[in-house]
Amino acid sequence: MLKGKNLIDLDEFTTDEIDEIIQLSQKIARNPDEYHGIAKGKILAALFYEPSTRTRLSFEAAMLRLGGQVIGFSNPSASSVSKGESLSDTLRTVNAYADIIAMRHPKEGAPRVGAKYIDIPIINAGDGGHQHPTQTLTDILTITSVKKRLSGLTIGLCGDLKFGRTVHSLIKTLSRYPENKFILVSPQELKIPQYIKSQVLQKKNIEFAEAEKLEDVIQDMDILYMTRVQRERFFNEEDYIRLKDSYILDKQKMSLAKDDMIVLHPLPRVNEIAYEVDEDSRALYFDQVKYGMYVRMGLMAKLLGVK
Template sequence: MRHLIEPTDLSVDETERIIDLALDIIAHREKYSEACKGRKLATLFYEPSTRTRLSFTSAMMELGGNVIGFSDAASSSVSKGETVADTVRVIACFADIIAMRHFKEGAPLVASQYAGIPVINAGDGSHAHPTQTLTDLLTIKRELGRLDDLTIGFCGDLKFGRTVHSLIKALSRRTGIKVILIAPEELRLPDYIRHEVCDKYGVPTVEVRTMEEVMPELDILYMTRVQKERFLDEEEFERVKDSFVLTPEKLETAKKEMVVLHPLPRVNEITRAVDNDPRAAYFRQVENGKFVRMALIYTLLQWAGERKAAPTPHLTEAYDVNRLRCQNRRCISATEDVDQLFHEIDGEPGSYRCAYCEAKLRE
């Protein structure tokens, strides 16, 4: 069974094929209007979502399928203490494919081990958001015509931004990628993403304090929210907050063909005056999300029917079991009875990562 738990569960070639399929859907929507007739998507959203949940719902409906599920954990048996494993076993009796958003990191991976039908991670804590990554890649392809030879600046909350982590993982496998990190000290990109992703694939990575100093060289500016509650020192937040707000004035030195992306929702990190700039692609990005999710749902259901695709890498890697315990309180293993899965970090004997949340463990 194939699932999508994190972006690298799809090979570069498979990712390309899903993007190409999304482009074909855009060009020939009527051809796919009954592609999933008689099939059901279950949307299991344990935390609030507007764009992602409605995008999945719209995607399945445009494929001719039906949608069941819940948009709030409080309205499900989760409120009675039901585990993720038991929930998906039940849901699999009613649906053909699952899209899950969960506040606990690793919950979709647990779901994929028990569901018996394809599971799509629609965002788990601050860990990963692979369908947003597919959305971003489709948007870049449509806006710039390529996925290689790009300089991309990530601005804002790079520490907890699951969309940032996922997109960096996906782009790191492309050629000619340069990553520029624009963030306050408190919200810097986690070291493991830099060292175990960027360094592994030889992606040049530069850290700066303001977007102005790098704006002229960017092909893409990827904005995220800088949240006040992430700062221990309120005075520090007040001092740096304006450095991470995009205005028309800051775009004056940018390339004419540069693209501004944002996973949304935004608060004040992009002023409304930027919305009318043709480089502002974040609302086009939302619509692209529907098309790429149509392509993903169609592909996973097709693979499930053919049983020819290679299994999801997450479920075939050799993990150690139950010898170490993850200390990350945001991890699904902290609250549910699951096997403690972990693997040794390449080049760091005695250091391990949790399979669910990627937190670092030591013997």
């Protein structure tokens, strides 16, 4: 049973538990009206200490579609945080009002610390450059729905692999499924952290390759996961400007790819995917947005224990 459990890091969920969430989310995606109202009387607190469009709105839409209600803030300056209130005090207060919390925070580990002060489920909606587990669930639901499997895939990840929390979460989770391979495409300055290579890929003897040019390896991919170079993770503006246009996916590069390769992106994009690619049937990043709402419906239904 997942009722009452926190989602801080998908590593703390078994593969069976992940599959359970994905299966319910697929049922919801096929017939969302059947699940309307199952969380009537429940309240989600959406606490977003960092800007967000898709994650925040998809959590809110998910709870509303389940029949529940939403409270919270999208900017800490609109809360007592601006007066110096501690994270623990904010969460203890919200604990009295809500049944479940979704929190995004710029500090790595903040949701795990916050969980110590409350007795309702908390969902990590992104903590700094660390983890983004519900985006990974979104990615997995998208892949499952289109590819009909989560194993035997060659997954290319391109762009900011150093600071990209979505990339780290996705590699760790897809590494659990057999016969997956990874192609890591980035400039030297934004390569995947060593701990991902040593503690995840090498430790599990998972095949992977690193490249600096997307056009050299795109033809081998079943999935291409594009990411933006994140300005907010850089301390030096000059480094950001130098690296931000490292990779731009366009029609020419797409012509080199398999006919059934799919392109995913956690969004927002800046200019790493040319708008001309939107017309390609393999571009699924806006489908991904809708899957994100369905997977958050499935996740919250499981953690709340609603029938």
